[in-house]
Amino acid sequence: MRKLCNVAISAVTCLGLLSQAFAASAGELNILTWEGYAADAFISKFEEGSGCKVTASYVGSNDDFAAKLAAGGGVYDIITPSLDTVSMMRQAGFVQPIDTAKVEGYGDIYPEFSKSSDIVADGETWAVPLVWGSVSLIYRPDKFATPPDSIGVLFDPANKGKISMWDDKSAIYWTARYLGYDNVFDLSDEQLEAVKAKLIEQKPLVRKYWSSAGELTELMANQEVFVSNAWTGLTSKDVNNLKKGFEVVEFTPKEKAEGWMDSMMLVKDTPNEECAYKFMSFMNSAGGQCGIAASTGYFPVNPKAVDGCMDAEMKKERQVGNIDFVKSLVMWQQPKRLDKYLEVWNAVKAAP
Template identity: 80%
Template sequence: MTFRKSIAAIIAAASIIPSAATASAGELNLLTWEGYAPDSYIKPFESASGCSVSATYVGSNDDFAAKLAAGGGVYDIITPSLDTVPMMQMAGFTEPVDTARVEGYDSIYSEFSKAEALVADGQTWAVPMVWGSVSIIYRPDKVAKPDSIGVLFDPQFSGRISMWDDKSAIYWTARLLGYDNIFDLSDQQLEAVRFKLIEQKSLVRKYWTSAGELTELMANGEVYVSNAWTGLTLKEVNSLGKDFAVAEITPKEKAEGWMDSMMLVAGSPNTDCAYKFMSFMQSPEGQCGIAASTGYFPVNPAAVATCMDETMKAERKVGNIDFVKSLVMWKQPKRLDKYLEVWNAVKSAP
């Protein structure tokens, strides 16, 4: 993989590049995902820390490089997924984390804190925040309970299918085609994936770019089936009181797993606030707060010992490392530039 080419491809793929700004000390500027900075726990953090929080949201892991490349000093903490952390580190967008300054760090699952993507050159580059899986979400009143990724390619649901607008569509399609090496596909395999995704494109109502957009598509009856971040859209749609409910399943081809971590942006003037936030997110308020906001799973079992009951702990896989091992956990593709090339080719196809 040509690393600089990969970075250039991501930046070129961004449709909007924000103008550069300058962060000020005493503030904390987050570049993060929907549901990761709700008032329910950000306001208490601000009161306790004296740090004023501002959040900008991304719809894809590819957004992190594009937005950071637009100009330094805009953000203090970013929260990319496992398959994107190495790129942020190698591109020089982030700096190592002093884990001694992160309260509660030692209680994080070691499977996450010691993950290869987070530790490089003898240093730690990211602090785990929250994790989960990617499932198939569907309307049982419109779609018989599916068992395979194939439902997302089924012509009988033409115009009612959605997919996340992200290169991970390649991972899904590769698994459908029976490939095990989904992060190291050959040229021939990538061509088969590209052909399959272009074939599917006429069936897709819309590629969703945020959990909120998918919630709206399903709530309005525009979409009957999609891939989705497990828990979030399900919770949001089913809380709206519609005359239908949505459900989720893990396909027989397995579900993908992800873990989002906090990275310190290089040159941030707000390191004190950044470390306060990283510590807060390992506390009961932070871990139970983000779990409640998103429906995702905590990375720090000790932190949720008293703020989750036993039913909730089971639902959120607390202590269930076997579930982690059952997932296809995201990794940075070995030839990231090729993956981006394929995904952009799919989106630009008629």
């Protein structure tokens, strides 16, 4: 616990982290989430049907959840971290168990997600799967004589100044795979040093580390960068919809793409539990699942819920029922030595 609290936020003691005073009022729901996860197109329907007013704040990295919760103020009721962060939220004491009986349609969620060892631990369920997808590579085909097929495109000096990377510890996963390491979530000290050296070597090639999908969209739309890793489906859709006279294309590198799944977690001692469970049920319904899929381009976790709101073409595009695709990805896990990974990533960013 001491190590986890130190990782979460060094400036605040564990006692402070676990003793937040909540100020939100009943009938309100404050969500700490990702871009596109609280779009008015579907959130307004939830508000009308539930009587619960939603206020959303956004993160650009999974590392933001601990820092924002640790800051206190009692402003969050639900958080939506990725699978590699769920265990840390539980172990740090930020969240409370989920009563799945209060989440309508919970049994229809892919068991590969709902029964994950990160979701179900210590005899309790700690999160409700929300949406999933992959992290692939995105590039401008008109800027490359030969289509790239490897993570190596992010480390090629020929692309100096036109490369971007997500400002997230997952940069370590990408680099480790590029260096040929299979144990990307349990790297040795020697391997981590090699990864750090490679990322520092790459740094002069990087135009900017992006912190949100919107920022990456701007970088590509303004022709500042030509290649980056990206959340599959979202940035390509947004850039191409701008019709700037060029298109961007996604591809899965030969080293494989990463896979992720974001879940809804109930912040400990929230006074808005009733609204929180209504929200979880809505997001697991057709309105929520098709709504978030339309907003983001990501994939639903409940195939039954989307049966009537997605046509056959959209179901194929969003991998509905295609669990084999999940198995083809390097699915995120919490690194065995999370503190060490964060230390390495911070050292890379601090390097000249």
